[in-house]
Structure formats: C-alpha cells, structure tokens
Amino acid sequence: MSSGQQSSRLLDPKVLSKLSGLYLVAKTVVEGFISGLHRSLYRGFSVEFAGHREYVAGDDLRYLDWKVFGRTDRTYIRVFREETNVKTHLLLDISRSMEYSSGPVSKKQYAIWLAACLSYLMISQKDAVGLVVFDTDIRRLVKPASTTSHLHHLLSNLEHLPGGTTTSLSSVLHLIASNIKRRSLIILISDLLDEPEEVIRGLVHFRHHHHEIIVFHILDPAELEFSFTGQFQFLDMETGERLDGDGLALRAGYQKAMANFLHRYQKQCAANNISYARAITRTPFDYFLYQYLSLRARTF
Amino acid sequence: MNFLQPVFLWALAGAGLPVLLHFLARKKAKPFPFSTLRFLKISQLTTGRLRKLEEFLILLLRVLVMMLLVLVLAGPVSRRAIGFLQEQLVVLVLDDSYSLRAGEPASPWQQTRQAALTVLASLRKPARVALIFTSGRTTGLTRNLEEVGQTIRDSQATFSSGHLQTALEQAQKILARRTGSRILFVFSDLQRYAWKDLSLPEAGREGISVVVVDTGQKETNNVGLKGLTLLPAQGLCQAEVVNWNQSPVTVEIQLQAGQVEKKSLTLPARESQTVQFKLSRSPGTLRVQLIRPDLLPEDNTYVLHLAPGENNRFLLVTGKQESSFYLETALAAFTAPAQLQVVSVDSLTRISLSDYQMVFLCNTGRWQPEAVRSLADYLREGGQLIVFAGEKDLPENFNSDWELREEKTFLMPARLEELVTFSRPAGVIWGENRHPFFAPFGDRLLEYLKTVTFHQVFRSTVLDGNVLLKLDRGLPLLLEGHYGAGSIILCPFLPDPAWTNLPRRPFFPVLVEIMMQTLTSGASPVVFPGQAIQAPAGTESLQAVSPDGLAETVSASGGAPIKFFPEKPGIWQFSFFRQGTTRTRTVAVNLDWREGDLTRQEPASLRECFPGARVKLIQAGNLERYLTGEVTSGDLSPVMLALLLILFLLQVAASNFLHQKKDRQEPLVSSFHGGSQ
Numbered sequence A: 001m002s003s004g005q006q007s008s009r010l011l012d013p014k015v016l017s018k019l020s021g022l023y024l025v026a027k028t029v030v031e032g033f034i035s036g037l038h039r040s041l042y043r044g045f046s047v048e049f050a051g052h053r054e055y056v057a058g059d060d061l062r063y064l065d066w067k068v069f070g071r072t073d074r075t076y077i078r079v080f081r082e083e084t085n086v087k088t089h090l091l092l093d094i095s096r097s098m099e100y101s102s103g104p105v106s107k108k109q110y111a112i113w114l115a116a117c118l119s120y121l122m123i124s125q126k127d128a129v130g131l132v133v134f135d136t137d138i139r140r141l142v143k144p145a146s147t148t149s150h151l152h153h154l155l156s157n158l159e160h161l162p163g164g165t166t167t168s169l170s171s172v173l174h175l176i177a178s179n180i181k182r183r184s185l186i187i188l189i190s191d192l193l194d195e196p197e198e199v200i201r202g203l204v205h206f207r208h209h210h211h212e213i214i215v216f217h218i219l220d221p222a223e224l225e226f227s228f229t230g231q232f233q234f235l236d237m238e239t240g241e242r243l244d245g246d247g248l249a250l251r252a253g254y255q256k257a258m259a260n261f262l263h264r265y266q267k268q269c270a271a272n273n274i275s276y277a278r279a280i281t282r283t284p285f286d287y288f289l290y291q292y293l294s295l296r297a298r299t300f
Numbered sequence B: 001m002n003f004l005q006p007v008f009l010w011a012l013a014g015a016g017l018p019v020l021l022h023f024l025a026r027k028k029a030k031p032f033p034f035s036t037l038r039f040l041k042i043s044q045l046t047t048g049r050l051r052k053l054e055e056f057l058i059l060l061l062r063v064l065v066m067m068l069l070v071l072v073l074a075g076p077v078s079r080r081a082i083g084f085l086q087e088q089l090v091v092l093v094l095d096d097s098y099s100l101r102a103g104e105p106a107s108p109w110q111q112t113r114q115a116a117l118t119v120l121a122s123l124r125k126p127a128r129v130a131l132i133f134t135s136g137r138t139t140g141l142t143r144n145l146e147e148v149g150q151t152i153r154d155s156q157a158t159f160s161s162g163h164l165q166t167a168l169e170q171a172q173k174i175l176a177r178r179t180g181s182r183i184l185f186v187f188s189d190l191q192r193y194a195w196k197d198l199s200l201p202e203a204g205r206e207g208i209s210v211v212v213v214d215t216g217q218k219e220t221n222n223v224g225l226k227g228l229t230l231l232p233a234q235g236l237c238q239a240e241v242v243n244w245n246q247s248p249v250t251v252e253i254q255l256q257a258g259q260v261e262k263k264s265l266t267l268p269a270r271e272s273q274t275v276q277f278k279l280s281r282s283p284g285t286l287r288v289q290l291i292r293p294d295l296l297p298e299d300n301t302y303v304l305h306l307a308p309g310e311n312n313r314f315l316l317v318t319g320k321q322e323s324s325f326y327l328e329t330a331l332a333a334f335t336a337p338a339q340l341q342v343v344s345v346d347s348l349t350r351i352s353l354s355d356y357q358m359v360f361l362c363n364t365g366r367w368q369p370e371a372v373r374s375l376a377d378y379l380r381e382g383g384q385l386i387v388f389a390g391e392k393d394l395p396e397n398f399n400s401d402w403e404l405r406e407e408k409t410f411l412m413p414a415r416l417e418e419l420v421t422f423s424r425p426a427g428v429i430w431g432e433n434r435h436p437f438f439a440p441f442g443d444r445l446l447e448y449l450k451t452v453t454f455h456q457v458f459r460s461t462v463l464d465g466n467v468l469l470k471l472d473r474g475l476p477l478l479l480e481g482h483y484g485a486g487s488i489i490l491c492p493f494l495p496d497p498a499w500t501n502l503p504r505r506p507f508f509p510v511l512v513e514i515m516m517q518t519l520t521s522g523a524s525p526v527v528f529p530g531q532a533i534q535a536p537a538g539t540e541s542l543q544a545v546s547p548d549g550l551a552e553t554v555s556a557s558g559g560a561p562i563k564f565f566p567e568k569p570g571i572w573q574f575s576f577f578r579q580g581t582t583r584t585r586t587v588a589v590n591l592d593w594r595e596g597d598l599t600r601q602e603p604a605s606l607r608e609c610f611p612g613a614r615v616k617l618i619q620a621g622n623l624e625r626y627l628t629g630e631v632t633s634g635d636l637s638p639v640m641l642a643l644l645l646i647l648f649l650l651q652v653a654a655s656n657f658l659h660q661k662k663d664r665q666e667p668l669v670s671s672f673h674g675g676s677q
Helices: A003-010 A022-036 A066-072 A107-124 A148-159 A169-179 A196-208 A221-225 A247-271 A286-299 B006-027 B038-045 B047-073 B079-085 B108-122 B145-154 B164-176 B321-334 B345-350 B369-380 B395-401 B442-448 B507-519 B603-609 B620-634 B637-664 B668-672
Strands: A048-054 A076-081 A087-093 A128-134 A138-145 A185-190 A212-219 A231-236 A242-246 A275-280 B031-034 B089-094 B128-133 B182-188 B208-214 B223-231 B236-243 B249-257 B259-267 B272-278 B284-291 B301-306 B314-318 B340-344 B358-362 B384-388 B414-431 B453-462 B465-471 B476-483 B486-491 B541-545 B551-555 B570-578 B581-589 B614-619
Touching: A022 A107, A022 A148, A022 A286, A066 A076, A087 A107, A087 A138, A087 A169, A107 A128, A107 A148, A107 A185, A107 A212, A107 A286, A128 A148, A128 A169, A138 A148, A138 A169, A169 A196, A185 A196, A196 A212, A196 A247, A212 A221, A212 A247, A221 A247, A242 A247, A242 B038, A247 A275, A247 B038, A275 A286, B006 B047, B047 B637, B089 B108, B089 B145, B089 B164, B108 B145, B108 B182, B108 B208, B108 B620, B128 B145, B128 B164, B164 B182, B164 B208, B208 B620, B223 B284, B223 B301, B236 B249, B236 B259, B236 B284, B249 B272, B259 B272, B301 B570, B301 B581, B314 B321, B314 B345, B321 B340, B321 B358, B321 B384, B321 B507, B340 B345, B345 B369, B369 B384, B369 B476, B369 B486, B384 B507, B395 B414, B414 B442, B414 B476, B453 B465, B453 B476, B486 B507, B603 B614, B614 B620
Parallel strands: A087 A128, A087 A185, A185 A212, A212 A275, A231 B031, B089 B128, B089 B182, B182 B208, B208 B614, B314 B340, B314 B358, B358 B384, B384 B486
Antiparallel strands: A048 A076, A128 A138, A231 A242, B223 B236, B236 B272, B249 B259, B249 B284, B284 B301, B414 B453, B414 B465, B465 B476, B476 B486, B541 B551, B541 B570, B570 B581
C-alpha cells in the first residue's frame, strides 16, 4: 500500500472512529492529507517573500519567477512566508438533530472531527482559529488564536461539548455576525435544519461585514436516502413530535422535499457568494480540507 | 346468486383478515428517533395520500381475493340454476288428464312421468317439493323426494279432464307464500282445451320461474262421441260423433242395445255429425261405439243405462189450485191416476220425494229451508223438477228461498227480477231446436209456437243454465239447469190464460208429454270421470261397483256426506245403506268429449298464461340436457375462479409495482455526494 493510499484510507470517518482523542484524529487526517496533497496548493499565503524552489509541473504559473527564468533559463517558483492575519471562526451547530446517526458516526461527531481537522490545518498554517458552539444560543465561544496551545484548547473544547437542544440557526447567526467585526473566514458546520431563507439571511449578515463564508452542510446518508421500509412512528429528536407512517410510503415525498430543501440552500448560497459544501457523514475529510484550502487560496 | 355449500360463507369473516393484519402491523410500529419531521410532514401531505390510496386499493384487492376465495369454495350458482341444484321450493304440476293417454303405451303420460322423475332426480336433499296432479291429487310440500318419486311412479293418467287452472292456482298459492328461489314445473301435453282459457291471478308470481315441459305429441288422429241423446217422443236415440282430425274420416258406428245396429258416416275435418238409431225401450245398457282405431279408444264409446219406466210417478205441488188447473189437466191426460199426485206446499214435508220421478212446482210461493234442502237432495239423486213461477213467487222471496246457504249455491238456473207485463202480447222468437224437448219439431219449432203469446212473464237473470226458449226482447222463457244428477226446468210464467195462451194451444200438452218422456226416459244420470257421486243425507255406507265388477265400500265419517269419484268410463252401480234399507242407483260415466281434441296450444301463447313470471318451454326429450345446461351455465364457480385469479394477479402486480417503485427511487445521496459550490 502506498503512502498516498494509506493516508486516503485514514481520512475515512469509519477508520477515524477507531482512533481515540481529537488531536490524534486531527493530526492523522491533516498530516495524511498534506502528504498526499499537491505541493503548490499547500503553501503559505503571505506576501512576505521566503525564497525560490524549482518549478514542477502543475505549479501555478502566476508564481513563476520570470526574471530568474530570463537570466538562468531555468524555471523557479517564488515561495512566500505565511502571514497569520487571517482569522477563522468555526461555527459549530450542536443542536439535538445533529446527534442523529444511521451508522457508526453521528452528524455531531462528524462535525466535531471536521472542526478539529480544520483547526489543526489552519493553525499549522499559522492562521488564527476561533470556535463558536451554538444551538438556540451561543453555548461556547473561543476567540481566534494561532498558537499550538490554542489548538489544544480548541480541541479540548470540542471534546467536551455540552448537549444541545433545538435549533434556532438564523437568530444565532445574526448574533454571531454582529459580534465579529474584523474581516474573517466563517466556517459554518451544521445540518441547517431551519428555514433556508432565514439561515441564508443570517449568512448574508456575515457577507455584509465582508466575511468569507464556507458552509459545511452535515447530513446523514439516511436523511438523504430515507431507505426505511415498514411502519414507523417517527420521533422528532428536537421537538419530540411523533408521526406515524410507512417508510416506503413516505419515501418519495420525503426525497422530493429534501431535494427541494437542499436545492434552495445551494441556490441561495450561490446567489450570495457563499461557499456551500454538502458533508455526508461517510465522506472522507480530505474533500473538506481541500475545499477550505481552495477558498483560502482564492480569497486571502 | 346462491351457494351449494353456504356453510363456507361463514369463512367470509376471514375476508377481514387483510384489514386486521393491516391494523395490527400498524400497531407494532415503535418510536423511531429521526432528525426532523419537517420533510416527512410534507411527504405525508403529498405522496402520503396517494400512497394511502394505493395501500387502500391493495387492501381492497386482498379483501376481494379472500372473499372470492370463500365464494368459490361455497359453490356459487345463479338463481336460475339453483332451482335445479338446491331449490328450496319446487312445485311439480302433472297434467294427468285423459288426453295424456293418447297412443298408449307410448303415451304422453309415460313422457310426463319420466320427465317429472328426471327433474326430481336433479334436485338435492334440502329442496322441498310439492306434487299436484290436475285431477286433484296432491302430496303437499315435503322434503321426502323418494316418496314423491314413488307417488309419480305409481300414478296413472286419469279419464277425467282435470283442472289445470285449479292445479296451477294451487301451485301458485304454495309458491307465493314463500320467498327465495321458487320454481314451478308444469308437465303437460299442451292440449288446447286445457290451456286456452287459462287465466292465473298475477299476485305472488314475482320471482317464480315457470318451466313448462312439453310431453305431448304432434299426431292428433282421433274421433270421438260427444254424447247420446234419447228422443223418446220419436222412439229414437241420437249419437253425436266428432272428428278431431284435420282431414275427413269415415267411421263405422254401432249401437248395442240388445241387438247391434251399425251405420257408417263420413265426417268432415274437425266437425261433428249426428247419427240416429232406433231406441229400444227395453231396460239395460245402451252402448254406442265407433269402430275405428285412433289415439284415444275410450272416447269412442258412450254408454247409458235405461231403467224400467212404467211405474213412473209424478208430483204436482201447487200454491193455488187455479194456477195449476191447465197443467194438471195436461198431466192427467198422459198418466194413470195413481201416477199423479197433487199436493199443496204445506204438505210437502210429509211426502218422500224419492218416490217420484218428476216434481212440478206451480206458483208455490215461499219455501222453508228444510223443504228446499229435501228438494236439493232429491235433485242430487237424479230427480227431475219443473218449476212454474207465478204471482205468489215474489222475486225477492224466490231469490232468497232457493239459495242453498251451506253450499253457497242457487238451486235454480236463474234468479227472478221484476214481472214484465206486455202492452201487446209477446211471441216466441227463438228456440233451441236441437234440445230433446224440441227435437221432434226440428226446424219448424217456431212455426208451432207462432200462435203462442204471452201477456206477462218474470224477467230473469240466467245463472248456470241454458236458455231453451226466448220471448221478444230476448226474455228467457224456458231455462234448463242441473243440480247433482237431476235437472231443473224453470218457466218464469204460469200456464194460465192470465199469463199466456199457451195452455189453450195444442202445442202445450204435446210439449208437456215430450218433457215428461225425456226427463223420465229411464236413462241413468251421466257424469264425467272424477265427478263426485254424493250419497243421500244420512247414508251410513256406500258401495260402488265399477264397470269391471270391482266393488269398493266407503263408510261415512264425521257426519259429512259420503262422496265417491268414479273414474273408469262405463256403467257404475251404487248402493246406499241407511238404517237397514238399501237404495241403488246406476250412473253412466262417460268421457268429456272435449278431451278427445288433441289440438295443441301455440307455445308462444304460453307466456301469456304466466304474465310476470319467467317462463321456459322445454321439450320433454330435451329436459335432461336442459337441466344439465342450466346447472352448467348456472354454475358461477368458473367465472368466480377466473375473477379470483385476475384479482390475485392484479394484487400481486400492484404489490410488485409498489416495491419496484421503491427500488426505482434514486438514492439522493449519490447525487449529492460530491455536490459543492
């Protein structure tokens, strides 16, 4: 097995569930991700010049040092030292619906791992990372920092999250948006089980403060497929409401409603220049790390 | 629709099994935590309804499949077929009239019996059957099919005409009292005489199936004797022969009365002719016979029995001496003084009427019920009565006195209305010149009566009699009726110059003599086969000796008068025993001549006899095939089975469709897996 294949396997949530400790999970994921990542993407985003390195196929030609090429007839890429002025706020939804799981990993667990991995990656890139944990209100707030000890602090917070209640996503988003003044990267990790228009309005609030937003929409495969057959008494995990019905009978309508729900988010996010990524709890994490890095490279 | 095994219908409760399972399955649902119900609620509002409808349809299909399965097991048959399979109520009407004997031994009766047994064999145990013969015999409603079968096997066609109308009315009454599937089988040779005037009441015929089984034959070769009339005034007897064939026939006819006299005549198609023979006055049997082989030999013979008539006695009962003067004078001219007795009404109760061959009533006035009853008994035994109504016979008294209340019968052939007095004397305008009274005058009857006029007569309403003479304006002048074996002649006038000049005309004593000779000719009373011979009141026992010499004794029981129904044609001897005394009577039993007409009723007109009922006409030869066909066509099991199969397949297809629909539903996760902005 190659190292690349091995690292890819380690990014699988099923494998990660066997690891103990968030730090270990985050380190395993990020290091594995980085080792397999194309070199050009994993670089600093600072404007301070750090030196040259030899061009390899696939490098961005924007960073090719044409002067050196003119003088030496050899291709070199300019490498810059990273800056730590990008602040990232991880907004983590811990409402009770996030605890739903049709497999070994719940949406909440997946969201925590994702937050941990992103934190690890960002801090390893010297970016400052903060954390806001919320359900109907803000339950925990960690201000952004970029030190290694801060990473441990973040991970410790993520490991010991309180139990959530119902969701009131839009109001919380408005609340957070009004408290973050400086231009930042906002990463929302949630199942977004609220009215899409309201949620989008909250996100747009961030856009008004010139924040960049990435939305990781956490979903369980069962929430998409709804492959239940037989008679069930469905129990709403947040409200406790009950509904009797046959899985098979409800499936088509459910899938249609869900597709509409997702489509509305996708469409609204695109309309408001918000990055939107659907995160199904069996999706390997490299996809999201790449998503982050891609946006980071494009924006900052 | 009915069922051969209705016990299986209890299993219909099992049709609710799918519904029960459906609800039980619903109850088993346990709480299932899910992230949100918002999409489920939307689903329930949209596809949930459709799905529920689909589920309901599948449930319905399953219930129908279960129901059909039970119905198939229960052996469904149509209402029409049930009559042959499990009919609750079947009435078999068998025409056993004389015409069924035509062409014996291969007669329609054999066919009738066989057809009835075939129908009986097609019935199953729970069926109730009533058997009615047109001759009047019945078995009543029974579940004992073997007994009914035995009755049919033991039965024979009679010599009587039978009463199809009565038999069908009786059958209709039995069927009308019940509900459900009812069927009436009528086995008949479709003789027009029996069917032509059939008129059944419509009540209670709804829901009754009528199957007429034609057991008759097409051949109608038959001639017969209509009757034999004595013309004592002319010393002749007259036989009337009828040809029922569609072509002329020549027959030889002979009279046996001591010596044999033969004649030959040619009869046009479907017409009758009379043949006269010299009448022998010697007592004994008078037998007329047609010498010609045909389908019904018994109606080729007609018999009469002549009793000695020298000692005939006559009784004149008068209410007013003057009124009966002319009648008494006329009677005295032809009788010895010892033969005629004149009495008043009051002394009548002291007289034994049976001692007299003929009784005259003249202007008698009121009658007590006891006297009327004794006169009725006298008539029943063959007495002859001539009544002259006069001024003492007020119509209202006459009409009430002669009413036999116990029998609800009016003894006289007509009721009297008001007295009609003519301003100008009225003459006779019409006479029945073929009647034995007037036969000697032939076509010249009215000429003889031309000078006879009437000043007044009672207007009368004819009830059950024949008008022999009519006056101007059609007023009946002479009426003939019958009661029992006796005859009644009613004259609504008095033989008195105040009423008519008849007693002063020479015609009057001649007519009286002819009437006396005719009515007391000594000929025995004639009855049809099956007609009742009633013993005189107080008879303790009756002995009947048939023409074959077989004796049968019937004793009185319960005070009711003894009745005997002679069947075989010929001369019957009856002996009535009462308090140590014995009276004898000879009766000639002759066939109803109309039974010899084998012309058949048009099958199409049969339906008109049973308006409102489902009528099916079946040839006896096709009966078995018909019954089998009815069962086969009426068995709904194959239809039900096919329907069951279709519904089952439909149910399976619908279930599979829903499952495939589920499988076809594209998992959203694959399309969303990599979706990103």
